[in-house]
Amino acid sequence: MNIIESCELGRRFGRTWALRDCTLAVPAGHVVALVGPNGAGKTTLLNLAVGLLRPTCGHMSVLAGELPGSPTARRSIGFVAQDAPLYGHLSVADMLLVARNMNLTWDDGRARTRLAELAIPPDRKVRNLSGGQKAQLALTIAVAKRPEVLILDEPLATLDPLARHDFTSSLMVTVAEDDLSVVFSSHVVSELERIADYLVVLNNGQLQIAGEVESLLAGHQILTGRGGEQFLDSHQVSVVHALEAEAQTHVLVRMLASEGGVPGWQSQPARLEDLVLSYLREPGARMLPGPTVAAPGDSPAVPA
Amino acid sequence: MTALWPAAGSHESGAGRFGPVRWRRLVSVTVRQHKSALAAYVAFAVIVAAAMAVTGLILHGSGTDVFSAGPHSPWRLYDVTSTSLRLVLPLMPVLAGLFLGAPLVAREIEAGTARFAWAQGAGRSRWLLATVVPVALILVVIAAGLGLEFRWWMNSLLPPDRYWTAGLFTLNPLPFAGWMLAGFSLGVMLGAAIRRTVPAMAGTLVCCLTGMYLALMWQRSYLPPLRQAAAQPTFSASGGYGWSVSSRSGPGVGQIIRSALGWPDGRLLTDSQLHHPAAWFRAHHIQIWLTYQPGSRLWLFECIEFGWLAVLSALLIGGTVLLIRRGAS
Numbered sequence: 001m002n003i004i005e006s007c008e009l010g011r012r013f014g015r016t017w018a019l020r021d022c023t024l025a026v027p028a029g030h031v032v033a034l035v036g037p038n039g040a041g042k043t044t045l046l047n048l049a050v051g052l053l054r055p056t057c058g059h060m061s062v063l064a065g066e067l068p069g070s071p072t073a074r075r076s077i078g079f080v081a082q083d084a085p086l087y088g089h090l091s092v093a094d095m096l097l098v099a100r101n102m103n104l105t106w107d108d109g110r111a112r113t114r115l116a117e118l119a120i121p122p123d124r125k126v127r128n129l130s131g132g133q134k135a136q137l138a139l140t141i142a143v144a145k146r147p148e149v150l151i152l153d154e155p156l157a158t159l160d161p162l163a164r165h166d167f168t169s170s171l172m173v174t175v176a177e178d179d180l181s182v183v184f185s186s187h188v189v190s191e192l193e194r195i196a197d198y199l200v201v202l203n204n205g206q207l208q209i210a211g212e213v214e215s216l217l218a219g220h221q222i223l224t225g226r227g228g229e230q231f232l233d234s235h236q237v238s239v240v241h242a243l244e245a246e247a248q249t250h251v252l253v254r255m256l257a258s259e260g261g262v263p264g265w266q267s268q269p270a271r272l273e274d275l276v277l278s279y280l281r282e283p284g285a286r287m288l289p290g291p292t293v294a295a296p297g298d299s300p301a302v303p304a
Numbered sequence: 305m306t307a308l309w310p311a312a313g314s315h316e317s318g319a320g321r322f323g324p325v326r327w328r329r330l331v332s333v334t335v336r337q338h339k340s341a342l343a344a345y346v347a348f349a350v351i352v353a354a355a356m357a358v359t360g361l362i363l364h365g366s367g368t369d370v371f372s373a374g375p376h377s378p379w380r381l382y383d384v385t386s387t388s389l390r391l392v393l394p395l396m397p398v399l400a401g402l403f404l405g406a407p408l409v410a411r412e413i414e415a416g417t418a419r420f421a422w423a424q425g426a427g428r429s430r431w432l433l434a435t436v437v438p439v440a441l442i443l444v445v446i447a448a449g450l451g452l453e454f455r456w457w458m459n460s461l462l463p464p465d466r467y468w469t470a471g472l473f474t475l476n477p478l479p480f481a482g483w484m485l486a487g488f489s490l491g492v493m494l495g496a497a498i499r500r501t502v503p504a505m506a507g508t509l510v511c512c513l514t515g516m517y518l519a520l521m522w523q524r525s526y527l528p529p530l531r532q533a534a535a536q537p538t539f540s541a542s543g544g545y546g547w548s549v550s551s552r553s554g555p556g557v558g559q560i561i562r563s564a565l566g567w568p569d570g571r572l573l574t575d576s577q578l579h580h581p582a583a584w585f586r587a588h589h590i591q592i593w594l595t596y597q598p599g600s601r602l603w604l605f606e607c608i609e610f611g612w613l614a615v616l617s618a619l620l621i622g623g624t625v626l627l628i629r630r631g632a633s
Contacts (some may be wrong), residue, residue: 079423085416101329102424
């Protein structure tokens with residue numbers, strides 16, 4: 001089952017395309033990192049997935065064919081929007097009550113236990129919580145719905161390193177307990193490797209990379225050698241990004257052949273951060289393994 | 305202990321079949337979220353009602369004619385209270401639009417909490433209706449109550465035909481409730497359209513005041529007025545004519561729209577005929593003809609005014625639902 005499928009999806013704000021020609025299929029059972037610089041279209045894509053926005057063109061479905069924002073989709077998707085917007089004038093306990101009354105399913109015991117474990121006092125006003133506590137409260141509310149999919153828009157952006165670590169740790173515990181699929185956007189690439197096992201990179205409103213982290217890393221190498229990138233045999237590798245210095249050149253390449261190195265070049269495995277940054281520096285580069293997406297009305301798509 | 309609510313077996317048969325989120329629960333969300341603003345408005349209404357009750361009891365129990373002169377005349381109290389009520393009461397629908405209607409959606413969008421609310425199980429339309437309708441009902445009850453109390457306050461102090469005057473007609477229970485509903489709904493819609501709280505409040509203020517001013521200028525003619533012959537005119541030595549005050553509000557006369565001299569068969573005099581001497585008027589049995597709305601229509605006109613204002617409010621809320629459904633968060 002694909003939790004998100006889109007076909008030639010586009011969304012325009014005025015004359016500016018925030019997202020265009022986005023054809024994507026994200027399979028269930030992964031922690032998906034949606035990465036890109038500011039203005040790449042991450043929030044637009046996630047807002048489209050939860051039905052807060054409507055596409056200008058193209059088609060999108062969630063949870064194997066559900067329309068984003070449909071009653072089933074709303075019930076099955078827990079969403080934490082950017083900056084975790086919550087009602088600041090309410091107490092934490094009232095916020096839980098409000099969220100409970102706005103949803104069909106609610107695991108009250110779990111929500112309260114989780115907040116107790118995080119030492120978030122139920123009588124404190126939401127506006128008086130720290131950024132980390134607020135993010136944790138928003139995550140608690142999203143998780144208490146018992147969703148199948150959790151969509152988090154920049155959950156780490158406003159957190160300090162400690163709060164960021166706590167947040168990701170508790171997220172991973174939740175994922176392990178509930179067998180959740182998670183899609184989260186971030187431009188903090190340093191922590192992705194620890195959390196995500198599926199990567200989607202957006203740049204300038206267009207999809208650059210989509211695939212499992214393991215296979216993406218296996219398919220890329222960093223080559224170090226003397227001379228320019230033109231000395232690389234184009235039959236063996238495809239250059240994604242080259243950093244040329246006087247002494248030597250560092251090149252992130254996509255391996256076209258499954259075996260073997262490149263003569264004259266020293267190779268080492270690519271790290272996720274290298275891979276993401278290299279692609280972001282080359283907006284024209286693409287690494288789309290080709291998840292096939294059904295046209296609207298067809299049967300659900302099958303990931304490659 | 306972990307409890308999934310509602311119990312999995314109670315609503316779910318098979319794969320994920322759930323009904324919509326219940327209205328009662330969504331209404332409780334509304335109350336919890338907007339209790340401060342609602343409480344402030346209700347407190348204001350209670351103060352107005354209490355002032356009306358106290359002064360009304362004093363005026364009705366004074367035992368003397370309010371309009372009489374003398375050291376014990378309650379005229380001063382009547383004058384001050386009447387003027388204040390006529391200023392404050394018409395502003396209440398404006399205040400409802402300004403402080404309850406306009407921020408209702410605009411603040412959610414502005415603060416980003418709409419992104420939270422609209423992604424929950426209830427959905428946008430249901431959330432909006434559950435937010436708007438309870439507040440609107442509370443406002444209608446407040447307005448109808450204040451309108452009834454104001455009518456009681458005026459009762460025996462003012463002749464019934466004054467209920468028709470433009471400034472007071474809107475304070476009758478049903479029109480007042482209608483204007484309250486319309487002011488609030490206008491605020492809600494402008495909030496959803498403008499998506500910023502302060503500009504939406506400013507827009508509501510301008511639109512509500514304009515609407516109230518036009519209503520003040522408007523001679524209600526929901527049904528064609530009736531005509532009847534009133535008293536014989538009296539003539540002064542200077543050639544002018546008049547007619548007794550007591551005949552102004554004859555049986556069944558509610559609001560007098562026009563009075564004019566006319567023949568016994570109802571035809572009105574032309575301009576040139578008005579210059580005849582008094583003897584000519586007497587000889588031809590010229591009468592005062594009243595064009596009026598009968599007093600029995602007051603209730604009907606109240607219902608009509610409430611009706612179109614309620615329809616207008618429903619259209620405004622319907623428009624808001626469309627805006628919310630189609631718009632981004």
